[in-house]
Amino acid sequence: MNGYYENKDYGSLSEKVYRFLRDGIAEGRYQTGDFLVEMKIAEELGVSRTPVREALKQLELEELVSSHPNRGVVxxxxxxxxxxxxxxxRHLLEGQAAYWAAERVTEEQLKALKETVELMEFYTAKNDVAHLVTLDTRFHELIYEASGSRTIRHILASLHQNIRKARQSSLTMPARASNSLAEHLSIYQAIERHDAPAAKEHMEAHVAIAAGSRPSE
Amino acid sequence: MNGYYENKDYGSLSEKVYRFLRDGIAEGRYQTGDFLVEMKIAEELGVSRTPVREALKQLELEELVSSHPNRGVVxxxxxxxxxxxxxxxRHLLEGQAAYWAAERVTEEQLKALKETVELMEFYTAKNDVAHLVTLDTRFHELIYEASGSRTIRHILASLHQNIRKARQSSLTMPARASNSLAEHLSIYQAIERHDAPAAKEHMEAHVAIAAGSRPSE
DNA sequence: CATTGTATATTTGTATACATACACTTGTAT
DNA sequence: ATACAAGTGTATGTATACAAATATACAATG
Incomplete structure (x- = not known):
C-alpha cells in the first residue's frame, strides 16, 4: 500500500464535476449526441469553466465523449x-486480472471480497437492483486491486465506465441476478484457494454471460 | 473513415505541449521522479499554464506521470x-487486434502495411535503428486501425507510450532487428490472407519475444 | 540537542477576462 | 426565389490574476 494518495484528488472540484458528468452519462441524463457546453455545466454546478474543462478532458480520454476542435464536446x-x-x-483483461488476483491477493483483500459477496447474497434475496449494481462494481474493482497491476486496474476501471449502462440493464433481469451471484461466488472461491486458472475461467464465463444477456440495443 | 477530426486537436497548443512532454519522457530527457512544474514548462515553451495543465492531465491519464494533489506532477x-x-x-490485446485486423482489414490498409514492411526491410539492411523504431510504431498502429475497434486502438496507443523506451532498447540489438523483421512479415502475411488465428499467434509471439529480449532494467 | 510551531515561499487549484474560430442568420444581388 | 457573402452570436482556446494548500526553513521552547 502506498502511503500517498495515488493520483485521485477526490476533494477537488474537477473531480466532483467529472463524477457528476460521468454518472450523468451512465444514468442516461446525458444522452448520446448531447452537447456538453462548458459554460452551462459550470453555471449549473456553480463553478468556473476551468474544472469543467478538466473533467471533460478526462471523459474524452475515457472515450465517453468526443471533442471536436473549436466546436465542443458531444x-x-x-x-x-x-x-x-x-x-x-473485458473478457481478456478481467480473466487476466482474476488470474493475477488469485496469485497475489492479500488476506485483507480476501476479506473485503467475501464481505461483498455476502452483501450480494443479501440484496439478491431482496431483489434490490440498485445496491447490487454498486456491489457488482465493488467486487470487480476489488479484483482489479488484488491483481496488483496498476495498468490493468486503470484500463478496466476506464472501460468500466463504458459498460455501466449495459451492466445496469443486464442486472435488471431478476433471473440474471441470482445466476450472477453464483458466478461471483465461484470467482471468489477460486481466488480464495489461489487457483489462478479457475479464477480466470470463471471470470471469463461471467463476463461472457453478462455480455450475452445484454438486451437488444 | 469518419469525416470529422476524431478528437485529437493536433494544431492546438495543448497538443503540442503534450507531445513535447510525452517525447521528453520517452527519450529520457525527463527522468523518473522528476517534478514537472507547470510554470517552468510554460515559460520554457512560451505558453501559458493552461495548455500545460491539459497536457499534464493527459499524461496522468496515460499513467506516465502521477499527480499529487496540491503538490505537483512527477x-x-x-x-x-x-x-x-x-x-x-499487450500480449493479450495485440493478439486480439491482429485477429480482428485479419478479419476486417481493407485493401488500402493492406497496402499501407505492405509498404511499411518493405521499408522495414530496407532500413534493417542499413541498420538504421531510428527509422526502424518509427516504422515499428507505424506497423502496430496500422494494425490497431485495421482492427476496427476504437477501444483497442485507444488502449494500445496509450500503452504504447509506456513501452517506447523498452521497444527502443530492444530494437537496438542488431540481431533482434532482423528477427523482428521476419516476425512483422509473418504477421503481415497472415493478415493478408485473412488468417485470423495465425495473425493472432504470430503477433503474440512477436510481443512475447520483444518483451523477453528486454535488457536488464 | 531535539522537537514543535510559525512564517514564508513555492506550486497547484480556481476564476475570469480576452482572443479566435466556426456556425448560423440575414441581407442583397442575380 | 435562390445563392452567396458578410456580419453576428456562441462556444472553445488561451492567458492571467488570485486563492488555497503544502513544504521548508528558522526560531523558540522543552
Missing amino acids: VKGLSTEDLQDVSTI | VKGLSTEDLQDVSTI
Whole structure:
C-alpha cells in the first residue's frame, strides 16, 4: 500500500464535476449526441469553466465523449460493435486480472471480497437492483486491486465506465441476478484457494454471460 | 473513415505541449521522479499554464506521470513488475487486434502495411535503428486501425507510450532487428490472407519475444 | 540537542477576462 | 426565389490574476 494518495484528488472540484458528468452519462441524463457546453455545466454546478474543462478532458480520454476542435464536446454513443469489442476486451483483461488476483491477493483483500459477496447474497434475496449494481462494481474493482497491476486496474476501471449502462440493464433481469451471484461466488472461491486458472475461467464465463444477456440495443 | 477530426486537436497548443512532454519522457530527457512544474514548462515553451495543465492531465491519464494533489506532477517510474504486466496485457490485446485486423482489414490498409514492411526491410539492411523504431510504431498502429475497434486502438496507443523506451532498447540489438523483421512479415502475411488465428499467434509471439529480449532494467 | 510551531515561499487549484474560430442568420444581388 | 457573402452570436482556446494548500526553513521552547 502506498502511503500517498495515488493520483485521485477526490476533494477537488474537477473531480466532483467529472463524477457528476460521468454518472450523468451512465444514468442516461446525458444522452448520446448531447452537447456538453462548458459554460452551462459550470453555471449549473456553480463553478468556473476551468474544472469543467478538466473533467471533460478526462471523459474524452475515457472515450465517453468526443471533442471536436473549436466546436465542443458531444456524448459518444457506443455502437453495437463497440459494445461487442469492449466485451471481448473485458473478457481478456478481467480473466487476466482474476488470474493475477488469485496469485497475489492479500488476506485483507480476501476479506473485503467475501464481505461483498455476502452483501450480494443479501440484496439478491431482496431483489434490490440498485445496491447490487454498486456491489457488482465493488467486487470487480476489488479484483482489479488484488491483481496488483496498476495498468490493468486503470484500463478496466476506464472501460468500466463504458459498460455501466449495459451492466445496469443486464442486472435488471431478476433471473440474471441470482445466476450472477453464483458466478461471483465461484470467482471468489477460486481466488480464495489461489487457483489462478479457475479464477480466470470463471471470470471469463461471467463476463461472457453478462455480455450475452445484454438486451437488444 | 469518419469525416470529422476524431478528437485529437493536433494544431492546438495543448497538443503540442503534450507531445513535447510525452517525447521528453520517452527519450529520457525527463527522468523518473522528476517534478514537472507547470510554470517552468510554460515559460520554457512560451505558453501559458493552461495548455500545460491539459497536457499534464493527459499524461496522468496515460499513467506516465502521477499527480499529487496540491503538490505537483512527477514522472512515474515503471517498475520491472509493471513492465511485465504491460507486456502480458499487450500480449493479450495485440493478439486480439491482429485477429480482428485479419478479419476486417481493407485493401488500402493492406497496402499501407505492405509498404511499411518493405521499408522495414530496407532500413534493417542499413541498420538504421531510428527509422526502424518509427516504422515499428507505424506497423502496430496500422494494425490497431485495421482492427476496427476504437477501444483497442485507444488502449494500445496509450500503452504504447509506456513501452517506447523498452521497444527502443530492444530494437537496438542488431540481431533482434532482423528477427523482428521476419516476425512483422509473418504477421503481415497472415493478415493478408485473412488468417485470423495465425495473425493472432504470430503477433503474440512477436510481443512475447520483444518483451523477453528486454535488457536488464 | 531535539522537537514543535510559525512564517514564508513555492506550486497547484480556481476564476475570469480576452482572443479566435466556426456556425448560423440575414441581407442583397442575380 | 435562390445563392452567396458578410456580419453576428456562441462556444472553445488561451492567458492571467488570485486563492488555497503544502513544504521548508528558522526560531523558540522543552
